[in-house]
Amino acid sequence: MLPVLYSFRRCPYAIRARYTLAFLKVSVYLREVVLKAKPDALLSLGGRSTVPQLIDVDGARYAESSDIIFWALSKSSIKNRSQQVWPSEIKQRNNMKAWIAYNDHFFKYWLDRYKYADRYPDFSEVYYRSKGEVFLQRLENRLKKRRFLFGESETLPDIMIFPFVRQFVAVNQSWFESSHYNNVKVWLARFVNSALFQSVVMTKYVAWEAGQAEVPFPA
Ligand SMILES: N[C@@H](CCC(=O)N[C@@H](CS)C(=O)NCC(=O)O)C(=O)O
Numbered sequence: 001m002l003p004v005l006y007s008f009r010r011c012p013y014a015i016r017a018r019y020t021l022a023f024l025k026v027s028v029y030l031r032e033v034v035l036k037a038k039p040d041a042l043l044s045l046g047g048r049s050t051v052p053q054l055i056d057v058d059g060a061r062y063a064e065s066s067d068i069i070f071w072a073l074s075k076s077s078i079k080n081r082s083q084q085v086w087p088s089e090i091k092q093r094n095n096m097k098a099w100i101a102y103n104d105h106f107f108k109y110w111l112d113r114y115k116y117a118d119r120y121p122d123f124s125e126v127y128y129r130s131k132g133e134v135f136l137q138r139l140e141n142r143l144k145k146r147r148f149l150f151g152e153s154e155t156l157p158d159i160m161i162f163p164f165v166r167q168f169v170a171v172n173q174s175w176f177e178s179s180h181y182n183n184v185k186v187w188l189a190r191f192v193n194s195a196l197f198q199s200v201v202m203t204k205y206v207a208w209e210a211g212q213a214e215v216p217f218p219a
Contacts, residue, residue: 003028005068005217006042006053008035012163013065014052015201019159019191020069022200022218023085024076028054030217031208041210066100069156085155092150099149099157103164107135111168129175132168136181139165143183147190154191162191 005021005028007014021028033042033051042049045061054062054071062068076082086093110131117125139161142149149157165188169176176185191197200218208215 001057002214002216003054003056004031004214005029006031006033006039006051006055008033008051009202009204011051012167013050015163015166016160017052017054017065017068017072018201018217019163019197020072020085020156022196023154023159024072024081025078025218026072026075028217029214030205031215032205034207037207039208039210066160069160084153085159087150087155096150096155096157100160102135102138103157103161107132107161107164107168110135111164114168115171125171129171136165136168136179136184139184139187140181143187148187158187158191162188166192 005017007018007030009032018030020026031039031041033039035051038049042051042053045053045055048063050063052065052068054068056062056071062071073082073086086096110128113120113123114125114128114132117123117128120128139149146152148154149161165184169188203219205215
């Protein structure tokens with residue numbers, strides 16, 4: 001018996017949760033959700049039915065990607081990896097939290113408008129992109145001096161931010177390729193070209209239906 005993770009393959013919140021689980025080798029049963037036809041098992045939990053959501057074996061519910069990520073940190077037996085991604089120094093943790101919060105509140109806001117510019121006709125797609133670029137430039141400045149946001153190896157801010165940058169880039173890949181964000185390009189490629197991302201995190205699963213065999217993740 002394992003905890004259950006409700007997930008949606010392309011969702012950036014679900015991607016960062018799955019990446020953390022895979023990186024820390026914390027096992028769950030993955031239930032792939034179709035957002036337009038959420039399973040009753042998820043809806044009947046009540047309240048928010050966004051993905052990702054994790055239900056632990058004792059019934060405890062983690063309804064936010066960040067809750068799942070911190071739950072995974074507490075469960076991982078690979079202590080050097082959990083220490084690597086979330087070092088114990090308080091000042092550094094606060095700084096990391098600030099980067100994650102900036103991503104989740106500001107970058108995500110402009111990302112949605114850039115991605116769905118036709119639904120936000122007040123301004124142009126290029127305008128929304130330029131707003132998102134403020135964050136890309138901050139990432140670029142930081143990554144000029146180090147391989148990852150907080151040093152030479154990945155930490156939670158990298159893991160929690162890259163799925164959103166990936167989505168931003170996907171709106172107009174050729175624009176990004178020709179842009180000057182060269183260090184962001186290399187940083188993003190490290191994640192999306194990794195075996196962990198391609199062969200584990202982004203594995204395709206059929207939509208889960210009640211009664212079907214559970215799917216262990218990471219496989
Ligand atoms: N703050 C949540 C956001 C999760 C979220 O918005 N997920 C989207 C998919 S990317 C979703 O479930 N949308 C469907 C819905 O809102 O019902 C988290 O960090 O997990």
